[in-house]
Amino acid sequence: MPGTLDKDGVGSPDAARTDADQFGGLVHAVAQNRDRTAFAALFRHFAPKILQYCLRLGADRSTAEELVQDVMLTVWLKAGSFDPAQATVGTWVFTIARNRRIDRLRKEMRPAPDPDDPAMTPASLATPEETAQMVQSSRQLQDAIETLAANQSEVLRRSYFLEQTHEEIAEDTEVPLGTVKTRLRLALSHLKRSMRDKA
Amino acid sequence: MTVPFHHPDDQLLIGYASGQERAGKSLLVATHLAYCPDCRQRVASYEALCGNWFEELPCAAHDGLDAVLDRMDSLLTAALAPPEPAPVEPPAAERTCGRLVPEPLRSWLPDAIDTATDDGSWREISKGVWLSGWERTLSGTTIRLLRMASDAPVPAHRHTADELLLVLRGAFRDEYGSYGLGDVAHYVAGTDHYARGASEEDCICLFLLDGDLIFLDEDGNPV
Numbered sequence: 001m002p003g004t005l006d007k008d009g010v011g012s013p014d015a016a017r018t019d020a021d022q023f024g025g026l027v028h029a030v031a032q033n034r035d036r037t038a039f040a041a042l043f044r045h046f047a048p049k050i051l052q053y054c055l056r057l058g059a060d061r062s063t064a065e066e067l068v069q070d071v072m073l074t075v076w077l078k079a080g081s082f083d084p085a086q087a088t089v090g091t092w093v094f095t096i097a098r099n100r101r102i103d104r105l106r107k108e109m110r111p112a113p114d115p116d117d118p119a120m121t122p123a124s125l126a127t128p129e130e131t132a133q134m135v136q137s138s139r140q141l142q143d144a145i146e147t148l149a150a151n152q153s154e155v156l157r158r159s160y161f162l163e164q165t166h167e168e169i170a171e172d173t174e175v176p177l178g179t180v181k182t183r184l185r186l187a188l189s190h191l192k193r194s195m196r197d198k199a
Numbered sequence: 200m201t202v203p204f205h206h207p208d209d210q211l212l213i214g215y216a217s218g219q220e221r222a223g224k225s226l227l228v229a230t231h232l233a234y235c236p237d238c239r240q241r242v243a244s245y246e247a248l249c250g251n252w253f254e255e256l257p258c259a260a261h262d263g264l265d266a267v268l269d270r271m272d273s274l275l276t277a278a279l280a281p282p283e284p285a286p287v288e289p290p291a292a293e294r295t296c297g298r299l300v301p302e303p304l305r306s307w308l309p310d311a312i313d314t315a316t317d318d319g320s321w322r323e324i325s326k327g328v329w330l331s332g333w334e335r336t337l338s339g340t341t342i343r344l345l346r347m348a349s350d351a352p353v354p355a356h357r358h359t360a361d362e363l364l365l366v367l368r369g370a371f372r373d374e375y376g377s378y379g380l381g382d383v384a385h386y387v388a389g390t391d392h393y394a395r396g397a398s399e400e401d402c403i404c405l406f407l408l409d410g411d412l413i414f415l416d417e418d419g420n421p422v
Contacts, residue, residue: 052258053253068267069271087246087247091247094249095250097253111222112303122236130202134240188209191213
């Protein structure tokens with residue numbers, strides 16, 4: 001439905017797309033021209049989110065500010081590696097913030113595959129049938145994420161993104177503990193249904 | 200079949216994407232991702248979901264971050280452009296997928312994983328089944344290698360928490376199916392399962408255990 005505006009004030013897909021392009025353009029300007037005005041615009045948008053993210057995951061104010069600085073410095077240095085085909089700028093910044101706070105707050109390393117590793121199985125190695133399955137599985141997961149009930153999505157968010165315990169979720173959302181567990185189970189089985197069939 | 204068939208469940212994938220999952224299981228998930236383009240895509244979808252949640256975080260109007268931006272000014276000047284990434288060595292055919300364990304696991308493992316079983320780096324736990332002397336503990340998860348000769352059964356055991364296997368060489372089977380290169384088997388606490396080697400060469404798996412492993416005698420009593 002082109003031109004339809006979301007009445008809840010949430011950005012329409014078109015508006016979201018424009019936002020993504022806007023931030024993508026800023027990252028590009030940083031990568032190509034070391035553009036400080038573009039960097040400042042990215043900072044004003046993302047720094048408060050990084051701060052909130054770190055505070056909610058248990059950082060004190062000064063550690064959270066250091067993490068903001070770390071993450072934004074990484075944005076400055078790695079702007080050239082941002083690939084708009086892979087992720088939005090918001091998702092890219094989130095993954096940097098996630099990795100830095102695992103390192104800093106949890107004192108753990110973040111294991112990740114190395115895209116340049118010759119031992120990595122490239123997607124091109126899949127048979128046409130497997131590739132078709134992957135495309136379908138990806139579409140199904142996207143559908144499943146979009147059709148999650150709001151209260152299930154909220155439990156998923158608190159559990160995985162904010163790392164709250166079931167008890168904390170129950171208390172914060174004023175919902176019985178059993179309901180929290182049920183919603184989490186329903187959310188995961190909703191997502192799992194989109195997984196390609198197992199033998 | 201060229202890509203894995205048995206995948207980590209969504210709990211592990213979303214936990215890996217969000218950063219909630221701890222280092223031990225994340226190492227297994229990340230290594231599976233190197234084998235599995237399908238799960239790489241799935242994790243990317245979950246990262247995008249987390250990216251949306253990140254964008255929706257409520258922010259205070261006066262967050263006091265201007266001072267941080269000011270402080271960064273000199274850092275930005277000092278920070279040089281990152282060096283060009285080193286050119287990647289073109290992979291020789293025999294070095295690629297299959298024989299070489301992919302990162303991130305490769306850096307953790309001993310240089311060769313298929314050493315002779317009598318060279319002192321393997322401990323035989325029953326005929327044709329070995330545990331590696333190599334062992335690491337990461338955020339409470341014990342990590343070893345499990346090796347099964349063709350058709351050799353893993354002896355009956357009980358585990359008190361999650362047990363996870365990732366196939367690095369050969370294949371094994373249990374009552375749920377058969378597992379080849381890059382496949383993941385996930386057994387929750389208390390489940391009975393009977394794995395045995397199912398390939399001509401020895402099957403070698405990354406073996407993760409959250410709790411204790413207790414081998415049982417013929418009557419099902421702890422040894």
